[in-house]
Amino acid sequence: MESRPFSLAGMGCGTAAGGAGGMIDFSSESVPLSQALLSPQLDQRTATGMVEFDRLLGGGVVAGQVCLLAGPPGIGKSTLMLQAAAKFAQAGPAERKVLYITGEESLKQLSSRAARLGVKSESLYLLSETGLAKILGAVEKLKPWLIILDSVQTVYHPELASGPGSVAQVRECAAALLRLAKSTDMAAFFLGHVTKDGTLAGPKVLEHIVDTVLYFDTERHDLLRVLRAQKNRFGPTDEVGLFSMGEQGLKEVKDASSFFIADRDQKAQAGRSISVTLEGSRPMLIELQSLVVSTKYPLPRRMATGLDLNRVLVLLAAMEKHLRLRLEDRDVFVSLSGGVRLKDPALDLAACMAVAASARDKALPADWIMVGEVGLLGEVSRVPQLDNRLREAAKAGFKKALIAGRAVKDIQRGLGLELVGVSSLQEAAGILFGI
Numbered sequence: 031m032e033s034r035p036f037s038l039a040g041m042g043c044g045t046a047a048g049g050a051g052g053m054i055d056f057s058s059e060s061v062p063l064s065q066a067l068l069s070p071q072l073d074q075r076t077a078t079g080m081v082e083f084d085r086l087l088g089g090g091v092v093a094g095q096v097c098l099l100a101g102p103p104g105i106g107k108s109t110l111m112l113q114a115a116a117k118f119a120q121a122g123p124a125e126r127k128v129l130y131i132t133g134e135e136s137l138k139q140l141s142s143r144a145a146r147l148g149v150k151s152e153s154l155y156l157l158s159e160t161g162l163a164k165i166l167g168a169v170e171k172l173k174p175w176l177i178i179l180d181s182v183q184t185v186y187h188p189e190l191a192s193g194p195g196s197v198a199q200v201r202e203c204a205a206a207l208l209r210l211a212k213s214t215d216m217a218a219f220f221l222g223h224v225t226k227d228g229t230l231a232g233p234k235v236l237e238h239i240v241d242t243v244l245y246f247d248t249e250r251h252d253l254l255r256v257l258r259a260q261k262n263r264f265g266p267t268d269e270v271g272l273f274s275m276g277e278q279g280l281k282e283v284k285d286a287s288s289f290f291i292a293d294r295d296q297k298a299q300a301g302r303s304i305s306v307t308l309e310g311s312r313p314m315l316i317e318l319q320s321l322v323v324s325t326k327y328p329l330p331r332r333m334a335t336g337l338d339l340n341r342v343l344v345l346l347a348a349m350e351k352h353l354r355l356r357l358e359d360r361d362v363f364v365s366l367s368g369g370v371r372l373k374d375p376a377l378d379l380a381a382c383m384a385v386a387a388s389a390r391d392k393a394l395p396a397d398w399i400m401v402g403e404v405g406l407l408g409e410v411s412r413v414p415q416l417d418n419r420l421r422e423a424a425k426a427g428f429k430k431a432l433i434a435g436r437a438v439k440d441i442q443r444g445l446g447l448e449l450v451g452v453s454s455l456q457e458a459a460g461i462l463f464g465i
């Protein structure tokens with residue numbers, strides 16, 4: 031439907047025309063570039079001290095920055111932002127106020143949640159309201175430097191015929207708040223419920239008008255909640271923040287690797303191997319497990335948990351051919367620990383060696399990691415960001431790395447890992463199993 035211009039006398043928020051074109055016009059005067067560069071002041075960021083959150087924002091929030099925090103209902107958006115709001119409020123002097131606007135909970139519910147989370151700050155203000163005019167009025171009056179709107183689907187503008195949460199309402203209400211933010215250098219976070227299958231897609235219409243789009247989801251991890259920057263005018267987009275939900279709200283996960291390795295001190299076992307994957311630009315150790323047993327069925331079973339089954343089938347075929355591994359009368363199970371789902375070819379080599387180890391009932395050395403892509407011809411090739419991955423493994427105490435022979439010369443010396451280069455599956459099996 032057509033969105034009508036919105037105006038509130040005395041609100042100082044101007045008009046918000048529908049569509050992106052009308053909304054980006056924040057200055058009607060031409061300004062020399064040299065002066066325009068002075069704002070926004072990227073060197074003056076306010077951080078929360080929650081490393082996993084700040085990193086996503088490029089170190090903190092900038093004056094006037096407008097962020098969309100989207101994710102499925104129940105993922106923890108309100109929890110995250112309430113925790114962040116208190117930290118933002120504590121970050122400056124008491125007169126720098128932060129306003130948390132909720133349209134989903136009563137003040138009582140919100141304050142009891144805050145109490146449960148141990149959230150306290152004199153500069154944090156709460157407002158339970160859904161009417162846009164009242165919200166704008168409250169913001170004008172309080173003059174916070176940061177607002178959090180939870181959620182953008184609950185606000186409504188009475189002049190629009192459609193109900194709260196409709197595309198027109200979301201766009202119009204967000205636009206009014208965005209203009210206010212831009213004209214007063216107030217930072218804003220809009221929370222929005224979005225699902226992957228698109229059943230809740232409303233806030234997606236805001237992606238192109240906000241400065242930063244953050245997605246919060248479980249993604250490939252059932253244990254972890256992943257915060258990802260999909261768009262960021264003032265910071266990086268390849269970073270991820272990792273959190274786990276507990277009794278006291280969201281906890282930052284700084285040592286992600288420990289999440290995916292069942293027991294770091296475990297003795298070597300047949301069928302277990304360790305590799306390093308990447309989450310954004312962040313390396314994480316990952317444990318692979320395999321079980322190869324004789325089958326009781328005419329057609330042997332192949333199961334992959336966390337890995338792509340088709341990929342595993344190709345790797346098994348390559349092993350049958352190039353390692354002469356007989357699997358036609360065996361069931362093969364391969365899984366990643368920690369409920370992770372990954373499509374990282376760098377795990378191929380570790381997956382193959384785990385299967386070969388289980389098939390031969392021979393344990394792989396526990397202080398080795400294996401990183402390499404395996405091709406149809408059984409060749410082992412290099413993978414992106416190998417340096418980065420190996421550094422993480424060295425930090426975690428691993429001693430040797432089995433990698434593509436060609437990659438050895440590219441790796442900086444002094445990582446603290448002994449590099450063992452191989453060009454094929456046969457070579458790798460030769461080194462590990464002496465065949």
Ligand code: TYD
Pocket residue numbers: 101102103104105106107108109110143146147275276277278279280
């Ligand atoms: P919430 O932040 O309300 O999700 P969203 O705003 O994205 O819809 O968090 C929802 C879930 O988190 C809810 O199922 C309860 C759970 N939770 C905890 O497990 N521990 C806590 O301390 C809090 C506050 C919530």
Ligand code: MG
Pocket residue numbers: 104107108109134180
């Ligand atoms: Mg919520």
